[in-house]
Amino acid sequence: MQINKTITIIGLGYVGLPLALLAATKFHNCRGVDISERRVxxxxxxxxxxxxxxxxxxLRGTSLEVSTKVETSDIYVVCVPTPVNERNEPDLxxxxxxxxxxxxxxKDNQLIIVESTVYPGMCEDVIAPYLSDSHKKFLLAHxxxxxxxxDPHWHVGNIPRVVGGxxxxxxxxxxxxxxxxxxxxxxxxxxIRSAEATKVLENIFRDVNIALMNEMAQAFYRMDIDVVEVIQAASTKPFAFMPHWPGVGVGGHCIAVDPxxxxEKGRQAGFDHEFLKLARKINxxxxxxxxxxxxxxxxxLGMPTQGVKVGVYGLSYKANIGDVRESPSFDVIKKLKTEKKAAVKAFxxxxxxxxxxxSLDELIEWADALLVCTAHNEIVEYPIQKLAKLKLVVDGRNCLNPESIKSLGVKYKGIGRN
Ligand SMILES: NC(=O)c1ccc[n+]([C@@H]2O[C@H](COP(=O)([O-])OP(=O)(O)OC[C@H]3O[C@@H](n4cnc5c(N)ncnc54)[C@H](O)[C@@H]3O)[C@@H](O)[C@H]2O)c1
Structure with a gap:
């Protein structure tokens, strides 16, 4: 089925650009808009x-042209950021x-679809009233x-979607x-509230489950139990368990923000989300x-932290991409430098x-200790013997083999594994 409609995608970042490129292959009249002239x-x-x-x-195969100006369209899809301010309140x-x-x-009967993540009620309570002074009979969906x-498999073209109007x-x-x-x-x-709530629930589900694993990792570490082995073991149960992994911290525009x-929405409704706040605190x-x-x-090892050379590997919050938003790496680097007075270089x-x-080679050459913050393929596939000159490896993503590192005579620590 093809719809003969004009489509405008507003906000051409991680979400909007793939959507606009896909829409340009399916609809004759698809436009992209971004406020950033450089991005355009x-x-x-x-x-x-x-x-x-x-x-x-x-990107290589479509003729999508984008601009900084919105023109009238049958459908507008809003894909702009929804960050939080310094008090962790939604910045709309x-x-x-x-x-x-x-x-x-x-114009009358045109549809605005919000794809940006919003809290339940935002479309009805904020967006619709905000649009009302246009004095048009608009349609609004989320x-x-x-x-x-x-992700090598799931992309904008094949992920199932939910809509609410x-x-x-x-x-x-x-x-x-x-x-x-x-x-x-x-x-x-x-x-529309159910659609808004679906997304928030999905991200909160991940945040609290990761927080749970981070808590279990810290407890297991004290008991000398390997959390990775335990999660893998629990994953052999064919129902009712879904693995989540502990690590140096969660980042990105969703899990670290949407809860x-x-x-805040709960607070306004007179409900205190103790569980969500605790998960945020742990992560x-x-x-x-x-x-x-x-x-x-x-x-x-008898070494002070002050002055020690720590190589931090990975600045992005997630493996094999270059997205640094809310990445824990920056917190790690700041704390190492300001609180521990370590010498830090990052790659x-x-x-x-x-x-x-x-290069990673150069980082290892320089460092006394390596702290892995992102499980990029490069570090996972790195020849392990090249780590032999280090005194310590702290694997913040549990992506390296502890026994191989220890067999080099290098001290090893993971998140929830010794
Ligand atoms: N990145 C993800 O993995 C992901 C996943 C699911 C949902 N989301 C949600 O999707 C939304 C967009 O996220 P993203 O990752 O694409 O953000 P992004 O920062 O990658 O891109 C946003 C783009 O919007 C542009 N922009 C900002 N304000 C604008 C405005 N007023 N008008 C036009 N353009 C504007 C920016 O210049 C930027 O190019 C957010 O609400 C986010 O929570 C993101």
Whole structure:
């Protein structure tokens, strides 16, 4: 099924650009809009860097042209960021700014779909009232994005979607749009609030389960039980267990941010999300836990932390991509430098502009201790004997083989494994 409609995607980042590229292959009239002139130029020049393999392929083969101006369209899809401010409260300004771009060109019966992650109630309580001074009979729907950058299988074209509308017409039009766009199921929900809540629940599910594993890892470590072996063992149960992994910290624009949207929404509704707050606290403390782990291990070697050369491997929050948003690596580096007075150099093969050295070899050559913050393929596949000159390896992602490292005579610590 193809729909003969004009589509405008607003916000061309991790979420919006793959969507716009896909839409450009399915709809004759698809436009992309971003407020960043640089981003627009890089997309039009095809020099933009994309971590998403599916979108990278589309970029080469489609004729999508993007600009900084919104023109009137049958459907507008808002994919702008939804960050939190310094008090961890939702910062709605990018969404409202995107709506300001739409309002002057909005016409009756046009559909606005919000893909940005919002808290339950935001479309009805904030977005619809904000659009009302356009004096147009608009339709409003929410379809939460589920992209997983770096995933070799799941991409914008095949991930199932859920949609909710402010009324049935909006939900049906959004349902038709996504049904024509993707090669997967689209589920129409009974309310826009349910669609908003679905996304928040998905991200909170990950945050609290990772927090649980981070807590178990810290307890098991004291009992000399290997948390990785235990999680792998529990995963042999064919039902009712889903593995999540402990680590140096969670990052990215979703898991580290969205729970705060729900916490704030709960607060406004008179509900205190104790469980969510605890999960956030545990996960936010993992960088300092990891730095303390490194300090204790150095002390066991009779080395002070002050002045020791620590090579931090990985700046992105996730393996094999170059996304640094909310990455725990920066917290780790700050704490190592300011609180522990260590000498620190960082390297990330995906973020050479912010790396202090040009290669992993150079990092190892310089360092006394290596702290792995990101499980990029490069470090996982690195010849283990090259680590032999180090005194200590702290594996913040449990991605290296402890026994191989110890057999080199190098001290090893993981998150929840000795
Ligand atoms: N990155 C992910 O893995 C992911 C996954 C699921 C959901 N989300 C959600 O999707 C939304 C977008 O995230 P993202 O990762 O694509 O963000 P991003 O930072 O990669 O991209 C956002 C883009 O929007 C542009 N922009 C900002 N304000 C704008 C405005 N007012 N008008 C037009 N363009 C504007 C920016 O210049 C940028 O290019 C967020 O709400 C996020 O929570 C992200």
């Amino acid at each position: 130029r890089e997309i039009n020049d095809r020099t933009v860097t994309i971590d998403d393999f599916f979108a990278a392929n589309l 300004s990018p969404v409202l700014l995107a709506l300001d771009l739409i309002k002057p060109v909005l 379809c939460p994005e589920r992209v997983n950058p770096g 402010i009324d049935d017409d909006a939900a049906s039009m959004a349902f038709d749009f996504y049904s024509a766009l993707i090669d997967s199921n689209v589920k129409k929900l009974n309310s 705060y949207y729900m916490i 936010s403390n993992m960088p300092i836990y990891t730095v303390n782990l490194l300090q204790n291990a150095l002390n066991q 990330d093969p995906h973020i050479l502009s912010d790396s202090d050295v040009k």
